[in-house]
Amino acid sequence: MNSSPQEAIENAARAIWDMHVTNVPGEHADAAQHAAANLLSGAGHQLLYVPADLQQLITQAIEVGYATALHDFRDGGFDGEIPEWRPSLFPE
Template structure:
């Protein structure tokens, strides 16, 4: 496997930034940022020494996933699963 070129890396970074702008609305931004910060802080010292732009890219990718999951939950995509996972939340 060959290493990606600088252009491929820039294109991937731009795609992540574009997805972040489209996916992480104000509604979920704070929760997504908090989740990403928690995951990144638990990654250990190796991430701490990564270049700042790479740290930001990783955080944005995590925020995209988290915000998308929150939207799916809010839209009811997991209602049946949530009732199974948390039977104490079932309406009587």
């Protein structure tokens, strides 16, 4: 059974909304919003012509990715890389 392009978009939007609700908790919401705003502002004028619903979907998707990365970071998923990224935090 094939879905129409509109149904596919609605399904994707619903999945992103569900991920957003699950993965952008209060503790990460402000940082995720800030990161998304920075990325979107750097995207140029093209996004001015995108419908508001699609802009919201893009924003939520970025926020999900950012909040997930923060969660992984706080859980120690990148502990091995921190000295390489920020050697000044680990003087010899």
